[in-house]
Amino acid sequence: MKVNFKPVVLAAVLATSALAALAQSGPGPAAGPGAGPGMHQPDGERHARKQERMxxxxxxxxxxLKAKLKLNAEQENSWNAFVTAMKPPAHAAKPQREEMAKLSTPERLDKMNEIRKQRDAAFAQRDAATRTFYGALSAEQKKVFDENTARSHRHGHHRGHG
Known part of the structure; x- marks a missing residue:
């Protein structure tokens, strides 16, 4: 039986990216009065609040997910390693349009390939962490993990948009 782990890995990435929230030292920037959604506010503040909500x-x-898996004491270290590996990487500064426009086509292609390789390496790390953790689960826990991580892919990536 061939198992497609891509949805499991992607869902696990989404499910565990919340660790960044735990690492934050305090609440995000406070919005002023009347600064609700759609109001005129700097993009940085809106982005920060969106990131915090996410x-x-x-x-x-x-x-x-951890509660549903009912991990035993031996699985705690495996869970912690999994969650740590699934932590989203710090976002590298994206090349600005102006910078990219100054490059020749081969240089732009090289830059895009460099970015793709970094993303592929990060995905490979999350893939390996997911497979290792998944291997430490019992058959019942694997079923729970599969059911809970596949859920976010039922409606596609852009549900609610459009």
């Missing part, structure tokens, strides 16, 4: 959501999902 991290809170992921933290809740991660905790929920």
């Amino acid at each position: 991290q809170d959501h992921m933290a809740k999902r991660t905790a929920d």
Whole structure:
């Protein structure tokens, strides 16, 4: 039986990216009065609040998954290693359009290949961590893990948009 782990890995990445929220030292930037969604506010503040909401959501999902898995004491180290590996990498500064426009076509292709290789390496790390953790689970836990991580892929990546 061939198992497609890509959805499991992607869901696990989403489920565990909330660790960044746990690593934050305090609350995000406070919005001023009347600064609700759609109001005129700097993009940085809006982005920071969106990131905070997403991290809170992921933290809740991660905790929920851990509770459902009912890990035993021997599996705790494996879980911690898995969650640490699934932590999203710090976002490298994206090349600015102006910078990219100054490059020749081969240089732009080289830059894009460099970025792709970094993403591929990060994915390979998360893939390996997921497979290692999955191997430490019992058959019942694997079933729970599969059911809970496949859920986010039922409607595609852009559900709610469009």
